[in-house]
Amino acid sequence: MVFQQSCQPKAGRPWAEKLMYYVYVLKSDINGKLYKGSTADLRNRVEEHNFGKVWSTKSATPWRLLYYEGFLDKKVAFIEERFLKSGKGKERLRWLLGT
Numbered sequence: 001m002v003f004q005q006s007c008q009p010k011a012g013r014p015w016a017e018k019l020m021y022y023v024y025v026l027k028s029d030i031n032g033k034l035y036k037g038s039t040a041d042l043r044n045r046v047e048e049h050n051f052g053k054v055w056s057t058k059s060a061t062p063w064r065l066l067y068y069e070g071f072l073d074k075k076v077a078f079i080e081e082r083f084l085k086s087g088k089g090k091e092r093l094r095w096l097l098g099t
Contacts, residue, residue, distance in 0.1 A: 019040055019072075019074075020040070020070045020071065020072065021038060021039070021040050021070070021071045021072070021073070021074045021076075021077035022038060022039055022040070022042040022045075022068050022069065022070055022071070022077065023036070023037070023038045023068065023069045023071070023077050023080045023081045023084065024036070024037055024038070024039070024042060024045070024046070024065060024067065024068040024069075025065075025066045025067040025068070025084070025093060025097075026046070026049060026057070026063040026064065026065055026066065027063065027064050027066050028057075028060035028061070028062075028063055029061075029062050029063070029064060030060045030061070030062075031060050033060060034066070034093070035049070035056070035057055035063065036081060036084045036085050036089075037081065038077045038078055038080075038081040040074070042065075042068060046063065046065050049061070049063045050062050050063055066097060067093070067096060067097060
């Protein structure tokens, strides 16, 4: 089988097409507040939040993952994270989460 050039991984970065970036929303079981963030390793990042390794969230553990989105482009994930932290983004989250 012959692969077309467009199907080949980019030179020097064979891992690049396998990476996903995630925007996520956590909810504290202690105070009910939401936390929005982004990461390339969602499972590990949620564990870091729950084990108190993240300064901004360690006082409100445990955290539950309420929502996440996957992106192929890190820049787009960061843009979405910033949007979710804005007024319109908070409105969208209320609609998505039914709150």
